[in-house]
Amino acid sequence: MKYLISPHKKQYKANLHCHSILSDGKKTPEELKAMYRDHGYSILSITDHERPHCHSAMDEDDFLLLTGYECYIRPDPNARYNRYAKEVHLNLFARDPQNTTMICPNKPYMKYILRDNAMDEITAWTGSDRTREFTREYINEYIQTARDAGYLVAFNHFYWSMVDENDVLGYDGLFSMEMCNYSSYVTNHLEYNGMLYDKLLTHGQRIFCHSTDDNHNVYPIDHVENDSFGAFTMILPEKFAYASVIDAMEKGEMYSSMGPLFHEVSIEDGRLHIECSPVAHAFVFTGSKKPSYFHALPGQTATSIDLAVDPEARYVRVCIEDAEGRKADTRGYFPDELV
Ligand SMILES: [Zn+2]
Ligand SMILES: [Zn+2]
Structure with missing residues (x-):
């Protein structure tokens, strides 16, 4: 007999994609931790845009914060938003909670996090700081640079990104993809990507799936457009510790759920x-x-x-x-x- 989900392993509820006031979210990291802990979560990754933060000082015996961030690559060299253009968003999860290395920092993408002209604020970074390119080659180079710097790399909100399966099939080194991104799902009821996931697997792509809120909390949690607590990941680590949780994610000891x-x-x-x-x-x-x-x-x-x-x-x-x-x-x- 082979267990895909073992009844002997404890499951920990996680939100692996979340924004705070450190980028475009409305809650502080402290508020996010409190609200997720109160809702039965054990793991939270506050993945603000373009810059990782270590929130481990808020860890408790029953609650872990994973260091990571969300980066994006757009076709426009000035990184302007175009609601009709493809883009790629990746979530990076650090193997070492103290690792806050930025990958390929590029000024047009730093609008959330840097005061004018403050690229010199950035100390820990790696890769090339040249203009990001929306090409398979550049995106693969970006993913590889992130992996080499100690991150697991996940593919975010496929539907919202307007890419197609052939785009994703061309990206190497992704450990998982978002099955449901709840913030996007709230607006379209389509950001549940079971069909894409089957296409990737059918082509032999070895990639896991997880679900997230990607909450920004623009609305209160009793509002119809609340984006918290709608989609989550259950992780089954050997023990409840940072390295074990990352190890379980990397081995696919997790599953995705909306309920x-x-x-x-x-x-x-x-x-x-x-x-x-x-x-x-x-x-x-x-x-x-x-x-x-x-x-x-x-x-x-x-x-x-x-x-x-x-x-x-x-x-x-x-x-x-x-x-x-x-x-x-x-x-x-x-x-x-x-x-
Ligand atoms: Zn995104
Ligand atoms: Zn996001």
């Missing part, structure tokens, strides 16, 4: 077994035209589900959906990981 929880996912003799919070639907995607699926009878839910796994599966990934249509997704597992 439902997996308690166990296992495979034995071509059957997949799921234990989960009450759900109305379950799917096993394998890269074929038709997944294995389960639908509860109208008005009913299930918490224990068995489904067949196609013996010719190119990969296996599991999705569950509750009665409100909220999904949770495992990452894709390739056949060599299932033996």
Whole structure:
């Protein structure tokens, strides 16, 4: 028997994408920590734009802050926003909480963080500070520079970015992609990227998935446009410590959710077994035209589900959906990981 989600490992709820007043968010880092901790989260990465901050001084025995930031690359050399143009946003997570190295700093991108003309404020940086280029070559160079500097690199909000699967297939070294980016989802109900994820896996791209709020908190949390607490990642580290959490993320010991929880996912003799919070639907995607699926009878839910796994599966990934249509997704597992 092989566990994809082990019932013996503790799960920690995380928001891995979040903005504070250090860039364009409305809450202070202290307020963000308090509100996420109060909502049952154990891990928060405050990923302000273009500049990493170490917030580890706010760590507690039951709450960890991951150092990281969100960087972006636009086609315009002056980095001007164009609502009809593609762009790429990446979340960088530091292996070492003290690592606040900026990757390829470039003045047009620093508007949130530097006072006029203050590139000399930047001390720790690496890579080239030349004008960013919206090319596959430049983006791959950027990703590689970030990896070499000790970051895990994730791909953010595919739908909002207006890229297509061939763009993403051309980017090397991404460890995970956002399945749901809730801030974007609130505005379009399309920023749930299960279809893209299947296309990447079908092409053999070894990439995990996670979900985030990407909250800016422009509106209060009881407002219809609140962007906190809508999408999250459950991480299953060996122990609750910074290095273990990063290690679990890097190994794909995590899953994505907008609500439902997996308690166990296992495979034995071509059957997949799921234990989960009450759900109305379950799917096993394998890269074929038709997944294995389960639908509860109208008005009913299930918490224990068995489904067949196609013996010719190119990969296996599991999705569950509750009665409100909220999904949770495992990452894709390739056949060599299932033996
Ligand atoms: Zn973004
Ligand atoms: Zn963001």
